[in-house]
Amino acid sequence: MAIPLPRKIWQTLGAIKTGVILLILTVILAAAGTLILQRPATDPDEIQRAYSPQVLRLLDGLGLTDVFHAWWFVLLLSLVSLSIVAASIQRFPNAWRFYARPYKSPDEAFRKALPTHKLIAIKDEETALSAAERVLAKKGFHPERIVRENSFSLFGERNRISEMAVYIVHASLLLIFLGGIIDAEFGWRAFLSLTRGEQSSEVQAQNGPKHFLPFAVRCDGAGQENYADGTPKKWWSNLTVLKGGREVLHKQIVVNEPLVYGGVRFYQASYGKTGKVDKLVLTATSRQSMNPKDITLGLNETAALDPDTTVRLAEFIPDYVVGDGQVYARSNDLENPAARLVVESKKSGQAINYWLPAIPGIEQNALSPYDFQGKDVQMAYFTGLEVSHEPGQWGVWAGVLLMGLGLVVVFYLVHSRIWVVPVRDARGQLQLWIGGAANKNKDVFEQRFSDVVKQIEWELKPSQPEISQTSVAALTEK
């Protein structure tokens, strides 16, 4: 009868051939993903320049312009995981039996088949076994005596955990995948830009929706330090976390040092000019009294000049140009600044646009009772924060640690076993059969095995210290 289909699929999934084919496919597609320009990372114009429209349509249709997020790539990775799971489950019972119930007393067939063994002639079983026991204990094999109805023997082993190592590594890989899947499903990345004093509890995700945080983040200050040649050395931001209006956490973040709160991480990503003014310091001089007075204004802030007159900073353009009777901003750099002040009189209700500097055609500077002069300007800077929520990353890091551990066990811990059995040869002579096996690095083990055998032989020699003592005694008598 044919094998039922689900079982067949299960067995195919667990076969090493399937695993290798899936891995090769993964490698090929991942390589394709690095050779073909990828959508989210590359500028759309650049992609259009690189490929002809037909080719691009084909690539887009196949998902080859965003390989790593295409459904078939995700499917492939899932199949790889499934294959690992299937292979591990199918092979695990055998390995577990081997691990949980070690083979301790070898029968004759096993003794014959084992390649690494040695026979030593002995006088009596007890002396020989206790000598072997001493040697094995000294070499770290933790020997135990195996008592059967009509025989007893020795079994010693090291690093049995090595038999389980492959499963540790595979489990760690699955843990990493699990973390990755959780992050792909429930994680998000967003961007938040704050200026000094500003706070926010909503962030704009890269691919669409806004996320509302159960707390707010305020920027208390941000800045940049430069090297002597002007390239940036450090960006920093002082952040405060506010929960229910209460300050719960302060932290200065720099590029490699994020703020973590409530599972959300804030990374210093960029720092730059907003093109907006933070503080403008002006000298206002009354046209009547000629009395100068310093005032400081933020955008849309109003200051009283005298009981009747107020001034408001209505506009600030860091780099202005004039065209068609309009003022435009050319860039966000503080190159050629212009400010529009509104001077109001309470009594008359008259509002005058005072331009600094005077821009012909639109300024009404002559009507103002005050003259203004710029004294100092401080621009507002924004700090760009990368915000991410990765609930699965702990799975990833745990998986990485477990894998490191597993790999050390896989490569450097050898499960080595030694059996010692007293036997009689064809002529009825008493012999000690010593056999050994290792699951890897067999050459090193053979060396160790012959060491053990030599030690046992040495222990079994008629004890030399006694002989030398008697001979010394004999010498002194004479």
Next chain:
Amino acid sequence: MARARVEQQPAAATGMTLVVMVGLGVAFLLFMAFLNVVKSGNLLNESNLLYATLIFYFGAATLYLGFGITGTPNYVRFASLATWAGLLANTGAVAHRWYEAGHPPFASIYEMLLSFVWTLAALTLIAEKKFKVKVIGTVTMPVAIVGVVLMQLLRTDVRPLVPALQSTWLHVHVTLAMLAYAACALSFALAMMFLIQDKMKTETFLAATSIFTIATYIATLTRFEKWGGLSVAAWNPEEKSEIFIAKGVRLFVVIPDLGWLLLLVLAAVSVPLVFYILWRKTNNEAHLDLANRAVFLSILLQTLALVFFIVRVRDGHYFSLDADGQFPTSLAASPFILSGLVGGIFVSLLYLLLLWRRTDLERMLPSADELDRIIYKTIAIAFPLLTLMIAAGAYWANRTWGSYWSWDPKETWAAITWLVYAGYLHMRITRGWRGRRAAYFAILGFAVVMFTFFGVTYLLPGLHAYA
């Protein structure tokens, strides 16, 4: 090994000539350098240390090659002494760099090469002393020399680290990468030696080396320009960088006639393969003999091409098809072509070494089984290192960009490298792959490593732009 020594005993006396010659050469070059130092009054700076490194490695490589050809044990003794001296100077250069820059030397491709060369020399000594693989220097020291020479062409000024690079995790990541890649390089060299010991036919090596050189020249000739020119990237000597006409678009200049020469050399390096195929078809030994002669001839022509390439690139300004006026270029602007040309010569020379001295080589190398085991052991070292390297990189990326994996090309290729070696381990452990197939896997693994290290940096775009 012991047998080899006995048989080579009579040659030992004459063998000293090479040692004496190399010793005199090193002394002469050091003396010339010393005169320069006296003039400038600055002894222990980085370029002097690097110069000393280069001289000692050069001496070591010559002696290792001498050993590879004649099998005189004396050569190895002096070669390791020279390697020790070079390593000392190299350590000085690394330390100087570290002190000057204030960070471990991993920030630019120059600094990475500096560290790579150091690791390579150290591993050569370890392989020699611990595993008794004495000829390994024949392969690794010339590679180290190419590394030092390439370093002379790259920009050397200590550049401040951009904020993203100021992290201990980055240093952990790069150190692990260097160690892992060096272990992969070692497994590659051992795999080659395995193929020799496994009685792979010398003719097969002939075919393989021919295909490698042909591929190199075809790849170079993709830069063939109309009317026989060769287009190479333009170079700004003041800035010590390539000239860009748009973001990511380099300016190319055309060196006239160089394309014809390279085409000629391509024909020359194809000749051995043609005769090899004829030999396979007709079984006429004369064809094989002709093929071997053609290799010798092709080396001469390849050397000629290299010399012309260097001379033409270094002198004068050339026209560009994309911009008006003439622009200079530099060897540093064409690291791939340069390494390709040098690599082709090197590989052909190694083939000749094999052809002429195969029995000596077989005597000097460990047995095939032994090599197979050592390959497995080096990969058993490389694989955990690769794993930790990727993990450290992911951890660093997570601290810097808030994402531990973003499928950027370097990451993807590191994962591919990891998968290839994982494939090797699975095949070996579960399928019992030993010997030749395992050796092929080790070679494939190293090819992927090389692509990840150089290819991705130069050919594919991504976050790892600075390394």
